[in-house]
Amino acid sequence: MQIGELSARTGASVRMLRYYEEQGLLEPRRTESGYRTYAESDVDRVARIRCMLSAALPAGVVGKTLRFLLDGRPVIPEEPAERARLAATLSDELAALTDKIAALERSRDLLAQIVADVRGSVVGPGSPGDPGHAEDYRAVRKAGPAVGVAG
Amino acid sequence: MQIGELSARTGASVRMLRYYEEQGLLEPRRTESGYRTYAESDVDRVARIRCMLSAALPAGVVGKTLRFLLDGRPVIPEEPAERARLAATLSDELAALTDKIAALERSRDLLAQIVADVRGSVVGPGSPGDPGHAEDYRAVRKAGPAVGVAG
DNA sequence: CTAAAGCCTCACACCGACGTTAGAGTCAAG
DNA sequence: CTTGACTCTAACGTCGGTGTGAGGCTTTAG
Numbered sequence A, B: 001m002q003i004g005e006l007s008a009r010t011g012a013s014v015r016m017l018r019y020y021e022e023q024g025l026l027e028p029r030r031t032e033s034g035y036r037t038y039a040e041s042d043v044d045r046v047a048r049i050r051c052m053l054s055a056a057l058p059a060g061v062v063g064k065t066l067r068f069l070l071d072g073r074p075v076i077p078e079e080p081a082e083r084a085r086l087a088a089t090l091s092d093e094l095a096a097l098t099d100k101i102a103a104l105e106r107s108r109d110l111l112a113q114i115v116a117d118v119r120g121s122v123v124g125p126g127s128p129g130d131p132g133h134a135e136d137y138r139a140v141r142k143a144g145p146a147v148g149v150a151g
Numbered sequence C: 001c002t003a004a005a006g007c008c009t010c011a012c013a014c015c016g017a018c019g020t021t022a023g024a025g026t027c028a029a030g
Numbered sequence D: 001c002t003t004g005a006c007t008c009t010a011a012c013g014t015c016g017g018t019g020t021g022a023g024g025c026t027t028t029a030g
Helices: A003-010 A014-022 A041-054 A059-067 A080-119 A134-143 B003-010 B014-022 B041-054 B059-067 B080-119 B134-143
Strands: none
Touching: A003 A014, A003 A041, A014 A041, A041 B080, A080 B041, A080 B080, B003 B014, B003 B041, B014 B041
């Protein structure tokens, strides 16, 4: 399969596909004349790349993760030391990811609250004494960020 | 509170705080000499901003969402038409956010699988006939991206 | 009064994740 | 052989989110 077809089938622009390759996330073969040729499995692979990137996962993780999906079978270093380091790195990333998900869920809850309030809006200019849903917001806020905002 | 103190208390650099203001996410008062002065509530607010930005939420949503948190009390347009549009926009964002969370959870599961496998690694160079955990990976992959990768 | 620390604006620079263009080669069909 | 669709590399542009100054004003401490 050439790059154009892969692009059509995945929705990723040709530019993006070449970019992913540049980043080591794809490794198409080449014809004699230099044309990239992709395997069927790359369709899947591209979908996963886009999914992870769109979620703002660090590029490194994407790469490392994907290396394990090359053909559904991981390539794990044989030396135990290196394997340990790999495991450590990945599980750090896992923890970061978990935090990020939690943060997103709180944002989602907050957004849901807001949508509900805009919809069933009790609000208007507001009788000054009326507490409204202020406490709900504050509650969500208290559950709050908390996450380390891992830089 | 001046910008330096807010920076210290939130972990956001001074530069970032000014940037957030530039983007309409913060609106500190000014002293006569032009110094920014922040309210206590801005500590919370900054935390939320960083949390949402770090999760790659579209900047617009952050802004709109935060406007509702100004003082724990939303500012909702009075004209029903505009209110409806706002509700529609926000709930679109809510849907997108939900999808993104789902995608992230799948990525997390996948990553967890991988970590587990690297840890308890049954793998090594691998007996060629051994299916290993390939099916696990494939299963996660099948549950897979699916998300529209909302550009 | 002076020095130091903190603040201000302006502005250039970087990285990631692309879009876009330019100029050239390749390939299948007429 | 020519045309047109497709591909290649290389390079520049853009946008968001930052870092890092430069040059100047304000405030505080000695």
